[in-house]
Amino acid sequence: MSTPSPQPSEAPGHLGDPSPPGEATEAPGRAPGEPLDPAHRPLDPAHRPLDPEPPSAASTGPGTLSWPARVTVALSVGLIAGFAAWHLLAIFLFVAPSNTVTNEYGDTIRGYVNPEFEQNWKLFAPNPLQRNVAVEARIETVADDGSLExxxxVDLSAMDFEHIRHNLLPSHTAQNELRRAWDFYTNNHDDGGNAQGSRAHLAATYVHRIALLRLSEETDVTEARRIQVRGVLTRVPAPSWSSENIDTSPSYTELDWRTVLPEDLPGGALAPEESS
Known part of the structure; x- marks a missing residue:
């Protein structure tokens, strides 16, 4: 009579194993049949503890600022908003037709807008500009022997054009400062250079100081005794399909020589004392 061969023991977790997969049938120091201590139970991947939650917005938002910081932020935002509202209102009133507000506060509005934020409609109506205007300047200095030189x-407009050409983001200064300064001067002086209006002196000072600032990029202006500015006007030629004959030769508008004062020089440099 043959002896039956021993059956291979089944691996834990296979069919016939009373314990669920992943759980040990025996634990050290545990009697058979005793419930498995939860401390020894293997960690179920489906019940892993969650990662700690990130800090909420309430713990990192403006509410965490101290009261002095909140007051500073609020005041800063209020000042910026107030200035923006005043700027937009002043520009609107400057270009708007005459009304009760501009009649009452016109000097205040014009004093704020001019000359840096001056607006005009020459591009669209009714008669766009048909000439090119360049601003040139030269200075007079005292030579070593005492003679005047x-x-x-110097073409100041050409210097600005060089800063604009091939520049994707040219500065507002290079585009408008010199041009608007010249317009500001001509609008407050007649063709003979005589002052017209209360802002004529301001316009003359403004254009001469900008000219000195531009010249300082090319030469030393601290030795300048006097400066002269002129405008070069050239009419735009007629298109090829037009039979209109336009004279494109330049014409010049020369201003009188102006004494350079210490406060006229850029950077607060001191001008030489004028000879008696």
Whole structure:
């Protein structure tokens, strides 16, 4: 009579194993049949503890600022908003037709807008500009022997054009400062250079100081005794399909020589004392 061969023991977790997969049938120091201590139970991947929650917005938002910081932020935002509202209102009133507000506060509005924020409608109506205007300047210095030397004319507008050409983001200064300064001057002086209006002196000072600032990029202006500015006007030629004959030769508008004062020089440099 043959002896039955021993059956291979079944691996834990296979069919016939009373314990669920992943759970040990025996634990050290535990009697058979005793419930498994939860401390020894293997960690179920489906019940892993969650990662700690990130800090909420309430713990990192403005509410965490101290009261002095909140007051500072609120005041800063209020000042910026107030200035923006005043700027937009002043520009609107400047270009708007005459009304009760502009009649009462016109000087205040014009004093704020001019000359840096001046607005005009020459591009669209009714008669757009048909000439190119360039601004040139030259200075007079005292030579070593005491004689006066007059420098060459320098095209200040060409210097601005060089800063604009091939520049994707040209500055507002290069585009408008010199051009608007010249317009500001001509609008407050007649063709003979005589002052017209209360802002004529301001316009003359403004254009001469900008000219000195531009010249300082090319030469030393601290030795300048006097400065002269002129405008070069050239009419735009007629298109090829037009039979209109337009004279494109330049015409010049020369201003009188102006004494350079210490406060006229850029950077607060001191001008030489004028000879008696």
């Amino acid at each position: 007059v420098g060459e004319w």
